[in-house]
Amino acid sequence: MRKIFSLTLLAASMMASVAAAQDAPKTDVTLDELKAQILVMQQRLQSLEAKASAPPVAAPAPAKTPAPATTQIKWENSPRFTDSSGATFKLRGRLSIDGVNVNVDRKTTASYKSRQFRARQLFLGAEGQVGAWAYRIEGGAANGSSWGWDDAVIEYKTKSGMLLTLGNQKVGGLESLTSIKTITFMERGPFGDLTDTGFVLAAQATKIGANWSLRGALQGDSINKADVSAGAYDANNAKERSGFMVRGTWAPIMTATDTVHVGASARYRSTGGETGFTYSAAANTAYRPQTSAGGVLLSSGAVGKSDTTVGVEGAWTHKAVSLQGEVAQIKVNRVTTAQSAANGGKDFNIVTGYALASWFPTGETRPYNPGGQFGRIKVLHPIDKGGMGAYELAARYDYADLSKMSPNSVATLASQTGLATAGTYKGLTVGVNWYPYSNVRLMANLTKAKINNRLIGAVQNDANVTVLQARMQIEF
Structure with a gap:
């Protein structure tokens, strides 16, 4: 096609030349002149063929406008924002409102009654992640106190999968690491009080496998504690x-x-220059005052200079049924009588533990993760889907023994105040929980406890304690 087009142009050119020659005045044309004209025409033909065979020049593509960066929003009881780089941000919090009724019947001292309506917790916080770095911070008011922090950590995940965290955090054990938002009962009971494995400033390393976990930490004191300029026994x-x-x-x-x-934990801690550790427990409630003086009926006083705690834990779940328990021994190295005549004395051991059982008539299962913790219940039939929510029935037995603490020979028995309440605790708690949604829970607990303390002179601090509690809780 291209050659036909070129020949057509050549023919037209030759005809035009002939016509021009005919119209022009007749002149003599030499052979050399005719050869020169033919040569020019051949050059024109080659030029036309080259242009016809060349590929067409493509028009420049329009410049692409970069797509705007998008932020994804996923609802997790509150929105989680994720930008195009993968960085995330989410608000979190919880609110629990309690009603508490306490009856304390004692033999040789006055009985005590209390009824309170209170905000157990009102917490707000945030969490997020930027690359391998993450953070989690949450604080608020608990038990009517001033603002304080629970979680306040910065995390870094190494390429090997080890998680390094720095801040206010927990290390163990099973019931302590399981959030108060998801534990079976309203409170952790005497075991949690005595082992005291709550939030403290720590540098922690955690490695989690497919079905195992290992963590270790160097620990300090709570982030909420104010700096002090003088020690307790030595300024x-x-x-x-x-x-x-x-x-x-x-x-x-x-x-x-x-x-x-199955699991095990061990902890060593020292008071440094602070007042000695106090080992005290209340009957299944964070509402601790159970005497008219605002104290509790099971307490050693500030006797611990340092201590070593060894604990073992176990749990079994099968569909809607679960069993769980922990036992710990606390070896208390007491302060010296030179430091405190009232609290000093020989070292002694504390033993404490609990065992609980839980059943969901509605068929739910307590979710477990490889980090050695139980998580939030997933309601099978929430009420907004036409269901009745989830119901849970539970019972727990608690035990604590502080009776191995002995008197010293420096102070009188009456002045060694901790002896009068360093006894034994046995308690049974029953509870029912209703979850209309996975993040909303209504709870009721009834605790019957018996505390046996030693007789100091004419004072016998034995007591029978009954605690009735109810809670409405929402978390996001």
Whole structure:
């Protein structure tokens, strides 16, 4: 096609030349002139063929306008924002409102009654992640006190999967690490009070496998504690408490419906220059005052200079049924009588533990994760889907023994105040929980406890304690 076009142009050119020659005045044309004209025409033909065979020049593509960066929003009881780089941000919080009724019947001292309506917790916070770095911060008012922090940590995840965290955090054990938002009962009971494994400033390393976990931490004191300029027994020794803790767990069975969990933990801590550790417990409530003086009926006083706690834990779940328990021994190294005549004396051991059982008539299962913790219940039939929510029935037995604490020979028995309440605790708690949604829970607990203390002179601080509690809780 291109050659036909070129020949057509050549023919037209030759015809035009002939016509021009005919119209022009006749002149003599030499052979050399005719050869020169033919040569010019051949050059024109080659030029036309080259242009016809060349590929067409493409028009320049219009410049692309970069797509605007998008932020994804996922609803997790509050919005979680994720930008195009993968960074996330989410608000979090919880609110729990309690009603508490306490009856304390004692033998040789006055009985005590109390009824309170209170905000157990009102917490707000946020969490987020930027690359391998993450943060979590949450604080608020608890038990009518001033603002304080629970979680306040910065996390870094290494390429090997180890999680390094720095801030206010927990290390163990099973019931302590399981959030108060998801534990079976309203409070952790005497075991949680005595082992005291709550939030403290720590540098922690955690490694979690498919069905196991291992964590260890160097620990200090709570982030909420104000700096002090003087020590308790030595004004020039203003060191705050410190220690370390390790915990390991293993789940030989871990499926959607069945779990077998075993674990162990150990902790050593020292008071530094602070007042001695106090080992005290209340009957299944954070509402601790159970005497007219605002104290509790099971307490050693500030006797611990340092302590070593060793604990073992276990849990079993099968569909809607679960069992769980922990036992710990606390070896207390007491302050000296030179430091405190009222609290000093020989070292002694504390033993404490609990065992609980839970059943969901509505068929839910307590979710377990490889980190050695139980998580939030997933309601199978929430009320907004036409269901009745989830119901849970539970019972727990608590035990604590402080009776191994002995008197010293420096002070009178009456002045060694901790002896009068360093006895034994046995208690039974029953509870019912209703979850209309996974993040909303209504709870009721009834505790019957018996405290046996030693007779000091004419004072016998034995007591029978009844605690009735109710709670409405929402978290996001």
